[in-house]
Amino acid sequence: MVEPVLQISNLxxxxxxxxxxxxxTLDLRPGEIHALIGPNGAGKSTLIHQICxxxxxxxGTVRFAGQDIGALGVADRARLGLGRTFxxxxxxxxxxxxxxxxxxxxxxxxxxxxxxxPVMRDKTLIDTAMVMxxxxxxxxxxxxxxxxxxxxERRQLEIAMALALGSKAFLxxxxxxxxxxxxxxxxxRFLDTLRxxxxxxxxEHDMDAVFALADRxxxxxxxxxxATGTVEEIRRDPTVRTxxxxxxx
Amino acid sequence: MILNRETLINLVLAALLLAVPFAxxxxxxxxxxxxxxxxxxxxxxxxxxxLALGLGGLVSFGHAAFFGxxxxxxxxxxxxxxxxxxxxxGLSGTKQMWVIWIVAAILSGLVGLAIGAISLRTSGVxxxxxxxxxxxxxxxxxVSWPAYGGEDGLSILVRNQFPGVNTMRPLTFFLICYVVLxxxxxxxxxxxxxxxxxxxxxxxxxEVRVATVGIQPYRIRLTGFAISAAVTGLAGALFADLNRFVxxxxxxxxxxxxxxVLIILGGTGRLFGPLAGxxxxxxxxxxxxxxxxxxxxxxxxxxxxxxxxxxGGLLGLLAGKAKHG
Numbered sequence: 032m033v034e035p036v037l038q039i040s041n042l043x044x045x046x047x048x049x050x051x052x053x054x055x056t057l058d059l060r061p062g063e064i065h066a067l068i069g070p071n072g073a074g075k076s077t078l079i080h081q082i083c084x085x086x087x088x089x090x091g092t093v094r095f096a097g098q099d100i101g102a103l104g105v106a107d108r109a110r111l112g113l114g115r116t117f118x119x120x121x122x123x124x125x126x127x128x129x130x131x132x133x134x135x136x137x138x139x140x141x142x143x144x145x146x147x148x149p150v151m152r153d154k155t156l157i158d159t160a161m162v163m164x165x166x167x168x169x170x171x172x173x174x175x176x177x178x179x180x181x182x183x184e185r186r187q188l189e190i191a192m193a194l195a196l197g198s199k200a201f202l203x204x205x206x207x208x209x210x211x212x213x214x215x216x217x218x219x220r221f222l223d224t225l226r227x228x229x230x231x232x233x234x235e236h237d238m239d240a241v242f243a244l245a246d247r248x249x250x251x252x253x254x255x256x257x258a259t260g261t262v263e264e265i266r267r268d269p270t271v272r273t274x275x276x277x278x279x280x
Numbered sequence: 281m282i283l284n285r286e287t288l289i290n291l292v293l294a295a296l297l298l299a300v301p302f303a304x305x306x307x308x309x310x311x312x313x314x315x316x317x318x319x320x321x322x323x324x325x326x327x328x329x330x331l332a333l334g335l336g337g338l339v340s341f342g343h344a345a346f347f348g349x350x351x352x353x354x355x356x357x358x359x360x361x362x363x364x365x366x367x368x369x370g371l372s373g374t375k376q377m378w379v380i381w382i383v384a385a386i387l388s389g390l391v392g393l394a395i396g397a398i399s400l401r402t403s404g405v406x407x408x409x410x411x412x413x414x415x416x417x418x419x420x421x422x423v424s425w426p427a428y429g430g431e432d433g434l435s436i437l438v439r440n441q442f443p444g445v446n447t448m449r450p451l452t453f454f455l456i457c458y459v460v461l462x463x464x465x466x467x468x469x470x471x472x473x474x475x476x477x478x479x480x481x482x483x484x485x486x487e488v489r490v491a492t493v494g495i496q497p498y499r500i501r502l503t504g505f506a507i508s509a510a511v512t513g514l515a516g517a518l519f520a521d522l523n524r525f526v527x528x529x530x531x532x533x534x535x536x537x538x539x540x541v542l543i544i545l546g547g548t549g550r551l552f553g554p555l556a557g558x559x560x561x562x563x564x565x566x567x568x569x570x571x572x573x574x575x576x577x578x579x580x581x582x583x584x585x586x587x588x589x590x591x592g593g594l595l596g597l598l599a600g601k602a603k604h605g
Contacts, residue, residue: 083492109494121492123485125604126478131489134482137475138493143500149473151605156475176604196493 034097035060036200036230037082037113042091044077051077052088053254059200064222064231066241069251070275075234076118078251079204082232083115084108096199110138114198114229118205120185124178128169128188131177132160135195163191167221183214190225198229207237219243242266250275286599290552294462297555301454313450314522315566319558320457321518326542326554327464328511333540334549335472336504337484338400341536342411345418346392346509348531350384350516352422355434355526357383362437377442377456380517388513389506391418396505400498412533419531433527440521447521457518461555464511469551471507473605480504481549481604512539541579545586547593550602556594 035058044052051074059065069075080086082093084105093101100108109115123131133156137143140155150156164173167187172180177188186206193201206222207215219240225231235241241248242262249259252274258265265271297316304312325347332338357380360366360373367373374380395414399407423431439447447453471477483490483497490497520526529535538561546557564582568575590597 104496105488105491106494106496109492115492117488121486121489123482123489125485125602126482127605130478130605131482134478134490134495135493137478138495143475143479143495144503145475146477147470147474149470150475150478151473153475192493 033061036096037232038092038094039078039082040092040094042078042081042093043089044074044081044086045089051254052081054091055251055254055256057249057256057259059230059232061230062226063246064226064233064244066233066235066245066248067251068235068238068241068248068275073251074254075251076204077254079202079234083113083202109196110141112197112199112229113202114193114196114200115202116186116189116193116204116206118208120182120189122177122180122185122188124176126177127174128164128177128180128184128191129157129160129173131188132163132191132195133157135192136160136163139196160191160195163195164188166194167191182209183211183218186210186218190221194228200229201225201231202234203231204234205236206233207235207240215240286550286552286595286602289595289598293552293555293559297559298458301451305451310450313454315562317450317454317457317522319555319562320454320461321515321522322538322542322562323555323558324457324461324464324518325512325515326539326546326558327461327468328508328513328515329539330508330543330549330554331468331471331511332505332508333543334553335477335484336480336501336508338501338505338508339408339540340399340411340505340508341408341533341540342395342399342413342415343509343512343539344531344533344535345395345415346388346512347516347519347535347539348418348422348526348528349388349391350513350518351520351526351530352428352434352516353384353387353513354380354440354517354520355436356428358436358440359428359434375438375440377440377447377517377521380440381460381514384517385510385514388516389510392509392513393502393506396502396509400501400505412536415531415533415536419528419533422528422531429527431528433525433529436520436524436526439524453522457522460514460518464514465551465555467511472551476500476503541583543593545583545593547595547602550593550595550599553593553595560594 037059039055039057042052042055055078067075081088084103092099095113096111133150136156136159164170167190169187172184206218210218222244245262247261248265249256250271257274258268258271301313301316329343332340357373358375361375399410402410428434441447442456445452479495479500483500487497542554542557542561545560547553564579568578586593
């Protein structure tokens with residue numbers, strides 16, 4: 032079996048008496064889109080926070096790209112290649128989209144302690160950033176302040192930043208949230224190609240997108256994974272149907 | 281390249297600041313030269329703070345500590361040079377400005393590094409309060425240190441020297457301060473446009489985003505804070521030489537507040553914001569101060585208007601919204 036890129040084992044996180052993550056074991060294999068679904072309050076956000084490093088697990092391990100990252104901070108995990116987008120897009124609003132991506136490029140080059148060379152005359156930064164913007168289809172909007180970008184464009188911008196990091200895995204937190212039907216469709220097509228770049232852990236409520244994209248689906252309910260399997264297996268699973276899918280399947 | 285509006289305004293401001301002392305000198309009015317020198321030095325101190333506050337979004341309420349440390353470096357080194365008593369480790373004092381500047385900038389920068397290392401673990405109101413607390417510690421240390429005048433402060437009998445010129449001549453000293461200010465503004469512009477400046481400004485706009493691309497916001501901010509402290513410390517050394525006097529009042533929280541006010545008046549994060557703010561502040565102080573002892577009340581009103589209706593300060597009004605590339 033190919034070694035998974037991301038391997039989460041027996042992860043536990045308590046908030047007081049509440050067990051938000053209850054022994055979660057989950058892996059992400061090369062080339063796949065692994066969707067994580069579950070009702071509101073199931074602990075999806077808590078799990079994501081522990082994967083990307085904003086929260087520390089109480090017990091269990093998180094392995095990424097062959098090493099235990101459970102004790103690392105957000106920036107260190109990102110440098111190892113964990114690319115992430117947020118439920119509410121996270122961008123530097125005063126900067127143009129281009130300069131946002133350039134920030135990611137300079138981080139990837141490992142050189143933020145340069146004080147004198149103007150970035151806007153730095154061809155290596157600009158050219159690399161423009162390639163990333165082109166890949167997500169934002170070339171025409173590159174010089175617009177990020178605050179003025181539409182919801183969908185900000186999502187594309189975040190993905191461009193994750194691409195610029197040379198991510199070994201993408202962690203996408205509800206990328207379809209707030210997108211119109213057209214936006215969802217084109218984003219679905221884009222993510223379908225993105226998996227060739229690196230595997231995607233996709234946390235998503237939009238079942239059409241999940242069923243269209245996912246190679247495997249894990250269902251999180253009350254902090255536990257109640258089922259993991261292919262789209263067909265999950266659709267047929269009786270516990271999943273009662274817990275979550277209802278008549279959607 | 282066509283000059284944009286902000287660059288044009290900046291050039292006009294710089295030219296005005298240069299023109300006034302020459303006119304005053306020609307008309308035999310040295311007082312106005314002193315006023316312009318005061319503007320230049322306060323603008324320099326605020327340019328230092330602008331690195332932390334304007335670019336990094338770090339509302340330091342303790343920059344008087346660095347301003348005062350710079351001032352005391354000038355005072356103490358000069359006092360030892362005058363008395364001939366050796367300083368620490370057998371080193372002697374000096375009356376050379378450029379040596380004093382280097383010592384002032386390095387010492388302030390190091391203290392900034394220490395204060396920043398602890399303060400930057402907090403944010404928001406806590407950061408404001410902890411920087412204030414550190415500055416007050418330095419203040420009370422100076423007050424209770426009799427060797428260098430304690431509460432009464434320390435006089436610099438003759439202004440420190442700069443090779444080849446007579447610093448006691450007001451116009452000459454103004455020009456020294458003016459050149460240092462321009463150099464600091466040049467540094468600010470370079471840093472703002474650099475990779476470091478990009479990361480520092482991004483950390484102000486969105487800390488999570490910076491961490492998510494793999495840059496530690498803490499290290500970026502700490503470096504920015506130390507540079508900021510060094511520049512403000514350099515201004516303190518010049519300020520002591522302007523007044524030929526340094527006292528704990530340079531270290532007081534009023535001074536920290538004044539620096540913040542300068543920046544808000546002029547335009548936060550703008551290259552020439554500190555200069556515009558310092559000019560406004562000193563002119564208000566002089567004009568209103570001649571009319572009423574309670575000029576600060578009116579300054580408060582003006583500040584209120586700026587905060588409520590002109591968020592970008594004077595430069596925001598004149599040059600429009602800042603552009604970030």
